[in-house]
Amino acid sequence: MTLRIVADENMPNVEAWFAPLASSIVRKPGRSLSSEDLAEADVLLVRSVTRVDQALLQGTPVKFVGSATIGTDHIDLPYLQSNNISFHHAPGCNAQSVCDWLLAVLSRLHLDHDLDWWQKTIGVVGAGNVGGKVVERLKLLGCRVLVCDPLRYEAGSLAEHTHLQTLLEFSDIVCLHTPHTRDGNHPTHHMIGQAQLEKMRAGSWLINAGRGPVIEPNALLAALSSGHIQSVLDVWPQEPLVPAALLNEVELASPHVAGYSLEGKFEGTRMLADALYCWAAAEQPAKVEAPKGLSLDVRAFECDDINEWLSNIVLAVYDPARDTVTMNLTAAGGDVQAEAFDQLRKSYPVRRELASTELTNIPEALLLRLEQLGFRC
């Protein structure tokens, strides 16, 4: 079988994985993809910025859609199903990346705000691929963790569940890892509004790396500008627009890149390749391996305080302060416009995961803590 493939221009390794199956591979900017672009396509490979629905697909020959993401809120799944279009996504591909992003955020908050996060109560909302990994890692590191995921709890796949209101009331740090949903018994659209923000402890932290519209923007702005809470945002209520008023109030800001490790991106494409080769009943080519990661000499980051030392090592792999500076420079005192936001994501520098980093010169006193953070020592 040979297939005509149209793929988002920001998806890595498409040619390496798919060339043996393809008569053509055409790359397009995901946000402006139109049905004309798909007039001669059998396969469409997208990321989260392409709305895939009847308006895009009707009248096109597309029979397979793959999204190299965990989120599926950009896909009209019932339309695809009723039109016999095969759909596959990449659950879990970037879960480790988001978990590492969060550890980097906490490390930066430790250095800048004396936040001894490993001694705090951390509330994790949404315990799927990302939230599940985050919970496991934070518990290993000694945090007291409260978990809220009513869907998994009701399905019997979560042992402990704390109601959202209680979690907000008792957490020093709240991390959101839910999708954006409007239907069902537990929709997340504007799930965190004024009433929920008021419940949060004074001076606590709200971190969102799930989906922006889970938080009601006006209520967030009010809670931040009054100083009641502090916030770190990777995803934004009106994304891809980031209003200056909100950007100026958050402590750390990034352009929806928590899942953008090289490993996460590679894995997203690999999972779609698995699905497409299986669908086409064809034999897959050899795996495209991620290049070797960074090498760091642990002694080079030495400080008297072990926690500061550990934070410096995590931040040497990835420092969210860098993304914050870039967002603020892009905004230049105003809003980050949609095109600029997309450009930041498109040109995002290579970021590696903690587990791919080779550490040398590790003193015994740090070994266990480094392993608990996710380094392979």
Ligand SMILES: NC(=O)c1ccc[n+]([C@@H]2O[C@H](COP(=O)([O-])OP(=O)(O)OC[C@H]3O[C@@H](n4cnc5c(N)ncnc54)[C@H](O)[C@@H]3O)[C@@H](O)[C@H]2O)c1
């Ligand atoms: N910022 C990024 O770069 C990035 C990267 C990966 C994923 N994400 C987002 O984070 C979300 C989580 O990713 P994932 O891989 O864990 O997805 P997942 O589908 O594996 O898990 C989502 C979890 O949220 C739970 N959930 C749904 N509604 C809820 C509610 N009202 N309250 C509490 N929990 C609820 C679900 O039951 C599920 O367990 C994704 O849907 C995606 O939108 C963002």
Ligand SMILES: O=C(O)[C@H](O)[C@H](O)COP(=O)(O)O
């Ligand atoms: O849903 C996901 O997997 C993440 O939000 C993902 O990182 C989004 O990245 P994008 O597809 O927009 O490049």
